[in-house]
Amino acid sequence: METTEKQEEKASEILARAAKLLDDAPKVYKANFELMKEQDALQQDLLHKLEIENLTRNERAKLATELRDCRRLRRKYKDVVEELEPIAEYYGTAAGMQAVKQLSWLVGKLRKVENYHQNRHYVPRAGHIKGDVQDAE
Secondary structure, eight states: OOOOSSOSSOHHHHHHHHHHHHHHHHHHHHHHHHHHHHHHHHHHHHHHHHHHSOOOHHHHHHHHHHHHHHHHHHHHHHHHHHHHHHHHHHHTSHHHHHHHHHHHHHHHHHHHHHHHHHHOOOOOSSSOOTTOGGGGO
């Protein structure tokens, strides 16, 4: 992480997103896996319709478009499944669940520090500092 005068994004926000990704991955993985299976079933239905029914040229063209759309949607779901599979597998381990707990703990600690930095102020110990507006009076 580069040191800058003002960070665009707080470390706590980055780590909180990482913890959420780990925590959400199994649910999102499962949902997309089920959606992919639905598209597999639809694809089989469309292929059987193409194989068995006597369709006109226009009906075959329409069916081909449906099949293309089905395959594209299936690919979208499958890509998510493939990307999240390693994360979902890791989350299912004791080490993965511990990592989420530790990240959440770390996010809490960072937020306390960030909150302190955001709300800090200084009260002069001697009462007056030379050059203060009050000294000018």
